[in-house]
Amino acid sequence: IRLHSKIEYAKMARRIGLGVPEFQLCRSMDDVRRLDPLKEWAVKPVFGRANTDVHHLIPGNGVPTISINEDRQYIAQEWISGNRYCSYSIFDRGVLKVHGAYPVLETIDGSSCVYFESCHHAKIREYVELLAEYLYPLHGQVGPDFVETADSLVTIDCNPRATSGVHLWSGTPYLAG
DSSP: OTTTSHHHHHHHHHHTTOOOOOEEEESSHHHHHTSOTTSOEEEEESSOOTTTTOEEEOTTSOOOOOOOBTTBOEEEEEOOOSEEEEEEEEEETTEEEEEEEEEOOOBSSSSSBOOOOOBOOHHHHHHHHHHHHHTOSOOEEEEEEEEEOSSOEEEEEEEOSOOGGGGGGTTOSTTOO
């Protein structure tokens, strides 16, 4: 839950010193209306995936009606413009066995990546290693997503499951064993 819940992940990431955008839990439309109207926000379900029901609030454009309630809470994250990256890692009892990062270059819907080109990004690897250290003895798959600006790298959510990043190893035997 700490990894799949966008609010719990943001709290944990902040607690362990990882960069995260400003965020707030929204339990109702009143919470959304109270967001700083001079900032851009991403408002998305606490438990969601693949950019489903994500609302981009832009100053001056009004606030859309979102079906928010105690059973379907949302997180509002300050919108960060920059280069987007996804990562995919596998841990075996706290030991990093597989790691890859890739820029979000081409998408179907503005979110789902359809082009996978591995890149070396030392800061993303450091983030993933710090996350694993905190969650020791983490055993399984994690896929944090990131946005990088000229002066910061922030994590915006985490996928605690197999993600499309597994494509980075297609045609290789490196995930076996």
